[in-house]
Structure formats: C-alpha cells, structure tokens
Amino acid sequence: MRTPIIAGNWKMNKTITEAVNLVRAMRSELNEVPGVDKVLCPPFPALAAVKELLEPTTIKLGAQNMHWEEQGAYTGEISPLMLKELCQYVILGHSERRQYFGETDEGVNKKIKAALVHSLIPIICVGENLAQNEAGQTETVISGQLKGCLADLSAEQVRGLIIAYEPIWAIGTGRPATGAGANAVIGQVIRGTISDLYDEATAQAVRIQYGGSVNPKNIAEFMSQSEIDGALVGGASLRAADFVEIVRISAQVKGTLARA
Ligand code: PGA
Secondary structure (H helix, E strand, O other): OOOOEEEEEOOOOOOHHHHHHHHHHHHHHHHHOOOOEEEEEOOHHHHHHHHHHHOOOOOEEEEOOOOOOOOOOOOOOOOHHHHOOOOOEEEEOOHHHHHHHOOOHHHHHHHHHHHHHOOOEEEEEEOOOHHHHHOOOHHHHHHHHHHHHOOOOOHHHHHOOEEEEOOHHHOOOOOOOOHHHHHHHHHHHHHHHHHHHOOHHHHHHOEEEEEOOOOOOOHHHHHOOOOOOEEEEOHHHHOHHHHHHHHHHHHHHHOHHHHO
C-alpha cells in the first residue's frame, strides 16, 4: 500500500509575508486530512517562516531545487546541508529548471545522490514535451530520463523516492493529461523502466505523482487511477481553498478518509 502524497510547487511565487498568509489560510484544514502526505514547496526565502508555522502539524516542507555540493564557491546556490535544517523534501529536475537553467539528467542524478546522503526525499520530475509526445517518443524520452537520473542508485534508495510524471504540454496550460493517459505512462513506462532497471517489487514500491494543470475538478480522475499515488500541483497550490480541496478529494478517492 503506497501512501498518497500531494505536493504544492509554488514556483517563483509568494513573498515571505504572502507565504505566511497562505499557510495560515490552509494549515489547520490540511492538517486534518488523514492518510495523505502533504508537502508545501515555497521559494527558498519563505522556508524558515513556513517551517515554524508547520511545526505543530503533520504537513511537511520541501524546496524546489538544490545544488549537489555541501558548500563552496557556488554563488547563488543552496546546499543540502542548508536545506536539511529546514525541510524534508526537495523537488529535483523540474522541467522549468531543465528548460531555463540547463539542468541535465546527469546533474539531477548528482543532486538526488546528495539529497539522499542528507536524508532529504527527492521528488524527481520527468516528462515529455509536446513535439516528443506527438512524435510518439514519450516512452523513449521518459525511460532515458529515468536511466540518467537514477544512475548508480540502489533498489533500496529508489524505493524511497517520489517521481512526478509531468508532461510539459500539460504544465500551466489548463490542458491536463487524461487520467487513463497518465496512468498508462506511469504504469507502463515509469514502473516498467524501474522494473527493468531494478525489479518488480521496487517498481511497485516507488510513489509516483501526476503533475500538470491539476485542480479540484480533475484531481479525482487522476487519484482514481491504480498507478497514480498523488499529484504535484503548481497553480492550484497557490489558492488555499483549492489545495485543501485537492488533498481532501485525494483522501476520499484513495479511501484514507474511511480508514482513519
Ligand atoms: P501546474 O504546474 O499545476 O500549474 O500545471 C505543475 C508543475 O509544474 O509542477
């Protein structure tokens, strides 16, 4: 049984003051939803303030990026040593970082290893762009990303990861994948590749989210799929009521409300 996990990727939004207000507006309702791991990923400057607000709750905190070195002459970068005092999760290899900041699978692989050394749980993003999708290259692209990102990791390490399938054409476009479509990619391509690289038990253990234009209206369609364990939510995670609703519906669909 894989525990559902919903993460909010705030991207480059919210000042410290705005972040505090947003967390205050949703933390008690979010905290009450049982059986779902909830993670907020604000921008770096807001992590310390949000950490304090989340301390009395079960809600976890994540960062949106990280360097692989612990310290040194890397102006503008943030290290795993710094993050581990603040948060439990870190998003790695988001398509916006690949597209605008030149991140590669090799770099993501170094970051994953560094995160694991410091007991940060990586949320690793993979996904094809529109041209690749239309050219029928989804499987090749994603299995290539996974092989690069997971290089030299043990099966035990892979079991503890979170993977987010985020088709680039669905991110911020209001054009989500279908539940069945995302389920097929996650089951056949992502779990399939992990099964080939490791074994079937590892493929079944890893938790995999869908991301791309998730909102309160479509979350049930994704969470009712057998291979989908959660969502990485961008735009809708910036609205307290929407994010709470997404988490609540996820708990309902996966049956964790009834089990609590
Ligand atoms: P979106 O972003 O929900 O705004 O489409 C998702 C993401 O990029 O993680």
